[in-house]
Each structure stands twice: as C-alpha cells, then as structure tokens.
Amino acid sequence: xxxxxxxxxxxxxxxxxxxxxxxxxxxxxxxxxxxxxxxxxxxxxxxxxxxxxxxxxxxxxxxxxxxxxxxxxxxxxxxxxxxxxxxxxxxxxxxxxxxxxxxxxxxxxxxxxxxxxxxxxxxxxxxxxxxxxxxxxxxxxxxxxxxxxxxxxxxxxxxxxxxxxxxxxxxxxxxxxxxxxxxxxxxxxxxxxxxxxxxxxxxxxxxxxxxxxxxxxxxxxxxxxxxxxxxxxxxxxxxxxxxxxxxxxxxxxxxxxxxxxxxxxxxxxxxxxxxxxxxxxx
Numbered sequence: 436x437x438x439x440x441x442x443x444x445x446x447x448x449x450x451x452x453x454x455x456x457x458x459x460x461x462x463x464x465x466x467x468x469x470x471x472x473x474x475x476x477x478x479x480x481x482x483x484x485x486x487x488x489x490x491x492x493x494x495x496x497x498x499x500x501x502x503x504x505x506x507x508x509x510x511x512x513x514x515x516x517x518x519x520x521x522x523x524x525x526x527x528x529x530x531x532x533x534x535x536x537x538x539x540x541x542x543x544x545x546x547x548x549x550x551x552x553x554x555x556x557x558x559x560x561x562x563x564x565x566x567x568x569x570x571x572x573x574x575x576x577x578x579x580x581x582x583x584x585x586x587x588x589x590x591x592x593x594x595x596x597x598x599x600x601x602x603x604x605x606x607x608x609x610x611x612x613x614x615x616x617x618x619x620x621x622x623x624x625x626x627x628x629x630x631x632x633x634x635x636x637x638x639x640x641x642x643x644x645x646x647x648x649x650x651x652x653x654x655x656x657x658x659x660x661x662x663x664x665x666x667x668x669x670x671x672x673x674x675x676x677x678x679x680x681x682x683x684x685x686x687x688x689x690x691x692x693x694x695x696x697x698x699x700x701x702x703x704x705x706x707x708x709x710x711x712x713x714x715x716x717x
Contacts, residue, residue, distance in 0.1 A: 437516060437517060437518045438516070438517050439570040440517040440518070440519050441459050441460070441563060441566050441570055442462065442509075442512070442520065443460070443522050443523065443560075444523060445462070445475040445476050445698070445699055446464065446531065446556070446697070446699055447461070447522075447524060448556040448559075448667065448694050449461065449564060449694070453560075459564070462500050462505070463476055463477050464497055464498060464499060464531065465498040466495050466497055467495055467496045467498065473698070475699045476698065481670070481698060481701065484701055485669065485706045489706065494702065495702055502538045502541065506541060509542060509547060513544060518547070518548070518576060521535045521548065522559070522562060522563045523552060524552065524555050524559045525551065525552065525554055527553065527630025528631060528632070552583075552590065553627070553629065553630035555627055556694070556697075556700055558627070560694070561665060562590065566582070589714045589715040590713075591626070591655055591657070591715050592627045592711075592712055593624065593626060593635070593648050594624070594625050594667075594709060594710035594711070595644045595648060595708065595710075596625065596705060596707060596708050597705060597706065597708070600705065601703050621637040621638060622637065622641060622644050624636040624637060624648060635651070636651060648678070649686075652711045652713065656715030656716050657711070657713050659686050660686070660689070661713065663691070664688045664690075664713050665692040665711075666678050666682060666691060666692075666694075666711055667709070667710040668696065668708060668710070669696035669706055671707050671708060675693065675709065678709050679693070682711070696708055
C-alpha cells in the first residue's frame with residue numbers, strides 16, 4: 436500500500452508548527468494589492484497584510500490556485516511514491532476545489548483523492564490535520580476518508596466581525612443582510628452553512644459578543660471537556676485573550692489551539708475577527 440500525502444491550501448489557516456509536525460503540503464492562494472502580488476502566508480505575514488488592508492482604499496483581490504499549480508505539486512508527490520489526498524476549503528466561497536478536480540481529471544490517476552470540506556479556516560484545518568495524523572500512523576485511504584466525512588458533518592464555525600463591509604465588498608454576504616446589520620447598529624455573529632457565510636445572530640455592544648458566541652457554540656454541540664477547541668482571530672489580540680479565558684472557564688478543554696486568520700480569509704472579514712472553530716460532539 437502506498438503511503439498517503441495530505442495536501443491543502445492556505446484557506447485552512449493551519450498553524451505552521453502543525454504543518455511541519457504532520458508534513459502537510461499547503462498551497463498558498465494569491466493576494467493582490469494593486470499591481471503587487473503576494474502568496475498568502477509566504478510573502479505576506481498576517482500582521483503586514485492587515486496593515487496593508489487598513490491603508491488600502493480598495494479591497495485587495497484574491498486568486499485561487501490554478502489547475503496547473505495543483506498538477507505540478509501532485510506530480511511531484513506521485514513521483515515520490517505517494518497517493519495524494521487533497522482536502523480543500525469550501526467550494527462555496529472559492530474555485531480552488533474545482534481547480535483540484537480539474538487537475539485530477541487531467542492526470543487520470545486513482546492515487547489522487549479530492550475532498551471538499553465545505554468549511555473554512557481551521558474548521559477545515561482540523562480535518563486536514565486529523566487526516567495527516569492518520570496518514571502518518573499508516574492508516575489506509577478508506578479509513579482516512581471515512582473519518583474526514585464524519586468530521587465534515589460535524590464541523591462548525593461561530594465567528595464575529597467588526598463590520599460586514601468586507602464580506603459585502605467581497606461578495607460573501609448579500610447587500611440586504613449587510614444593510615440590515617448597519618441599520619440595527621448591531622454586532623453580527625456568523626456561521627458557515629452549506630459552505631457559505633450566513634448571518635446567524637446578533638448582539639448590541641461589543642462586550643456581549645464573546646458570551647453570545649460561547650452560548651451559541653454550547654447550544655450547537657460544543658462539549659465540555661473536549662480534546663481540543665480552536666479559537667482564531669484577525670488582528671484582535673485583546674479579544675483573543677478574552678475569548679480564550681471564556682472558553683477555558685466554560686468548556687474546560689484539554690487543549691486550546693490558537694490560529695490567525697490568514698490573508699485570503701482576512702480579505703473578506705477585515706480586522707477584528709474572533710472565531711470559535713470545533714467539531715460538534717467531540
């Protein structure tokens with residue numbers, strides 16, 4: 436049986452230490468500020484990205500990974516005697532998954548598996564890491580796929596942004612929902628449903644955001660004493676520490692994984708984001 440190599444993209448927001456520990460191949464999407472291009476997480480740190488975002492009059496553009504980029508990486512992996520499992524962020528917000536499918540079709544190999552998690556950030560990332568951990572342990576393709584599919588069904592995202600403007604400008608949230616949020620002068624709490632951003636709830640005032648997010652996560656199946664819970668932020672260190680304390684007090688997880696929202700997702704959420712990312716019931 437050929438060993439399995441796990442591949443994903445920068446949409447998964449996996450901390451660098453986990454990428455290295457589990458030898459995950461991560462392909463970066465491209466961010467464009469004017470005529471300058473940057474590879475997400477490679478040429479541009481999240482800190483530098485948010486500084487540029489605040490200084491820019493226009494929203495930067497993002498480019499998906501092309502089929503040819505996938506083909507180049509896949510061929511290298513196959514030549515080294517591996518099967519490759521590509522686990523992508525949601526096809527509902529990025530064409531990158533379709534590019535991976537096109538690459539598989541072009542290469543015509545049964546050693547290529549392509550999976551759409553319908554998730555973003557580290558909700559996708561934790562699925563990728565689990566698959567890579569299983570691959571490192573020598574689990575077979577069917578075992579890994581079965582686990583990934585079960586995690587997909589239970590993956591959840593609860594997050595809040597400072598403003599809905601970035602989601603609107605990037606086409607990830609309707610103008611109507613954005614306008615309603617502004618009129619009511621509320622802080623939105625969002626989730627991902629069927630691979631797309633959905634307005635889930637709202638609060639009045641920033642101090643209520645974290646307690647409300649925690650309450651929602653609890654109601655949606657985040658268990659006390661979980662093996663791990665991930666929290667994420669986009670240039671919001673103070674909010675992150677407050678969220679970490681609340682998570683620790685309410686859920687008492689064995690481990691809290693902290694990650695930063697990458698440049699690609701940060702383009703559409705803007706600075707100030709806070710997120711709870713987890714697998715329901717685990």
